[in-house]
Amino acid sequence: MAISVTVETPLQDDVRLLVSELNDHLLPLSPIEFQFKMTVEQMAGADTTVFVARDENGxxxxCGALKDHGGGVGEVKRMFTRPAVRGQRVGSALLEAITELARQKGVTRLVLETGAGRDFADAYRLYERSGFTRCGVLLDYPDSEHSAFYEKWLALTPAQ
Structure with a gap:
């Protein structure tokens, strides 16, 4: 399957639907208070760049996003692929695009929070194959049995 990954606004009906599907997917996997979701309106903020993967029919x-926290830290947010395309490297293509933009922006440490447990095994595999390693609690997330944290160092020092 031919996939294109581009920067797009999340304020489109089909992207809103993807984010809604992601939210529905996550609901049964961990307590709601440990689901750190961004709305599409938040995703449209100046500190966040949203990537959308589209098939050959458009x-x-x-989808996935890069949130810039400043100080050389970027965060991967809202990673999701529809079940029908899982295993076809769509997540990898999204993560590669996010990582490349992070490098271009001078991000030195790319981080993410995801759920914990066997329901997230595919996500762990994606992140680890992409060079992320487990780390301790980061940013302002609570220390919880419901979260797993990953980081990927892109450079030793911020770009000048």
Whole structure:
């Protein structure tokens, strides 16, 4: 399957639908208070860049975002691929695009929070294959059995 990954606004109906599907997918996996979701309006903020994966027919099949926290720290947010395309490297393509933009922006440490437990095994595999390693609690997330944290160092010092 041919996939294109581009920067797009999340304020499109098909992207809103993807984010809604992501939220529905996450609901049964961990307590709601440990689901740190961004709304599409928050995703449209100046500190966040949203990537959308589309198939050869232009159908949105996945999304992910880079949130810039400043100080050389970027965060991967709202990673999701539709079940029908899982295993076809759509998540990898999204993560590669996010990582490349992070490098261009001078991000030195790319981080993420995801859920904990066997329901997240595919996500762990994606992140670890992409060079992320487990780390301790980061940013302002609570220390909880419901979260797993990852980081990927892109450079030793911030770009000048």
């Amino acid at each position: 159908v949105a099949v996945g």
